Amino acid sequence: MANKEDTLGIAVKMEQDFPEWYNEVVIKGGLAEHSTIKGFMVIRPHGYAIWERIQAYFDGIIKKHGVKNAYFPLLIPESFFKKEAEHAEGFAPELAWIEKSEDDGERYAVRPTSETIMYDSYSRWIRSWRDLPLLINQWCNVLRWEVKQTKLFLRSREFLWQEGHCVYETEEECDKEARYYLEQYRKVAEELLAVPVILGKKTDKEKFAGAKTTYSIEAFMPDGKALQMGTSHNLGQNFAKAFKISFLGRDEKQQAPWQNSWGFSTRLIGAMVMTHSDDKGLVLPPKAAPIQIAIVPIFRKEDKDSILKKADEIKNSLKKYSVVLDGREGYTPGWKYNEWELKGVPLRVEIGPKDLEKKQAVFVRRDNGKKEFVPLKDIEAKAKETFDLMQGDMLNKAKKFLDESIAEASDWKSFEKELKSKKLVLVPFCGSGPCEEQIKENTGGATSRVIPFEQPENIGECVQCGKKGKFMVYFAKAY
């Protein structure tokens, strides 16, 4: 769809107005748009294809691990929410209720997450230790009635996600597995999307409503805000008890099993876009890009046929990849370059009359703009090499930014200073909820992001209250 607006490129620079720049990059890159319905977004084909790549990558991993997909109802009875008190309280403000359902003598809400509706079934399915572990995942849409302004992919009333819900005989297995899924999330973020993350635990205040422990992968965006990329919860036996899930153990005793749940959403796309894109539009890492190569032939009337023929040969030699051959007439090469740059296509291949003569093509990398002349016979090998390099370079560049964005502070003054210069600040913290609330208030919105798994032996005094610190934790403002 070559709407006129596309030709204009990104009107706002990243430095000028980051949120508006992001919004434009997503819209003009053809990934998504704001729906006419307040708070909702439309995921356009170019954006949905990224989600499909994420799905294929992660679905392959979990299926190999023994997880099976299933589908549970969209609506959840009010009574189910009330069975786990913390969970009910956590989600109450965000629920959208169905009018008509009162005919059935009960109110139903559109699922904000599916613990309760799934565990109602689990309570019938699980009888013996032989039924465990039960490893189930669901790909679906969820609704959370946000009141804040919609940000495409990052905050909207509906989003797409996966939610894994597993049940185990022992707490040890359950917790180990919760961390296994977190490690797979790291792979999705770093290896597919080239977004580096920090792994760790959430504080009690920030953990999932109803969980015993929440693990998280956390990324840091170019505007100095942290972004939670995925969470994996050790639910303990809380839900098992609330939903009366029990099994006959190997010891012949009836007991409650241990559960974890883990999810990531279309928000990942937003994180990837912010991490890599620039003032020309989207920049996508080769592994996650729906279109990996755009071939742009450059021709006059007299050499059109020979150039297009060669361009087609090049396309055929790149069959492994997702390639567009842009042979459209009535558009200049420059216009086409802009369009594929806006859409984040990792590699542009140009071929004109001179190249044809020299039996070469021109490779242009989207991430750094580097040009290279490639002999036609080397095209396939060179494409592979370029993509491997580019995928690595993009991750490394983002890692460098993350490393440079990390600061440590042991007292309030330096903590405040680092936060002001938009750092992700590691501080000793006492772990108390009210203390964390106080920090948020005093800093104008910084929240605890993640308690890294690696901790020093001695923790200093809490930056806020001065009491003995329990652990080191990252604080930052966040999406």
Place this chain on the structure above:
Amino acid sequence: MANKEDTLGIAVKMEQDFPEWYNEVVIKGGLAEHSTIKGFMVIRPHGYAIWERIQAYFDGIIKKHGVKNAYFPLLIPESFFKKEAEHAEGFAPELAWIEKSEDDGERYAVRPTSETIMYDSYSRWIRSWRDLPLLINQWCNVLRWEVKQTKLFLRSREFLWQEGHCVYETEEECDKEARYYLEQYRKVAEELLAVPVILGKKTDKEKFAGAKTTYSIEAFMPDGKALQMGTSHNLGQNFAKAFKISFLGRDEKQQAPWQNSWGFSTRLIGAMVMTHSDDKGLVLPPKAAPIQIAIVPIFRKEDKDSILKKADEIKNSLKKYSVVLDGREGYTPGWKYNEWELKGVPLRVEIGPKDLEKKQAVFVRRDNGKKEFVPLKDIEAKAKETFDLMQGDMLNKAKKFLDESIAEASDWKSFEKELKSKKLVLVPFCGSGPCEEQIKENTGGATSRVIPFEQPENIGECVQCGKKGKFMVYFAKAY
């Protein structure tokens, strides 16, 4: 999950009580269950894996054809429905409304189908003939507030489906493509699910709310009821005009485009189950079965290791297929046979001490129970051969039943007689809505199913009113 109930097999025979038999086959086969929430179902992993096979098969076809997937909001504003009058009226009784949405000054309903919300976006995306054809598909859940009793996969308040929504420059292309997708539906039904179908058009009374023409594939179930397996609608310019979609044509004139939409749902799984299953449980065609082969080793303590080793070798030689090696202890081979039969696994491979001696295994086909001794060296080739045969045999058997179920009638008396003997009856019909209503009333529920594409030159008199018939059409009671 080896619940005790599974061991009992199907308690009701197909002949005794078809609906209850079907319900048991689905539940005990582990495909789905009734949710605690009235009117909703849970699709269990074994059932969802069939849906994934259907998705992979069809998604491959449409992507090759140039269709791209996207995602549109779950909620639809009331005002959108009202833009196309017939559409609004058709869906009004089945809508579930959101309570909270009135905060936004408008009521929202959960989507029963997505024409309106998608075409709202299309009106912004389409400007010129260069933007056409626009070929978009969505895989999602929809809600239709059914008041009739839930039948797993066949009738429930929520179901999963795909909905394709395409836009074209000309009516000719639009209609041709609507029929193209119908032909792909035929392939899904016949080639993947081994369910034979009749292709044709719907009568005006049965067509989709807002469509110009509805095409349909129609199957016929063993209990003598027809089942609509998928529909493809030529929407004409109705929605384009209602949603103000217009484009600048090659003739430089602004004009309304032509649209089609097409969908099939998880109902396909129900049709496949009814068509093939028996009193022992599910029977699944090899191409659609999530587990294609169950290897059951038969051993005593003394030969356990050697048998399991050989069974494992067999499993490795069948890597192309989805194989379970059922080495569980504490279950008899007979118990295992029952379980895999209940679950519809197409091929059982048994290997015991005598087989080991003779360097053979035993193949047992699920569809006809035939046993065959297969030399171990031929296992892979024989598995392929068996599956090809079985897939064909199952389709042919179902085709034979369909052919035998078709009757023709030219007068009311024979029409009534054929309907009573549970036939799919082809009759001359005048095409009028009231006349069709009358037939439904007089026959206790028979509806027009499909107007086959192939029509005789001369049509007799309408079986109901005696006026000149317009076309031959199939009538039957239906799901």
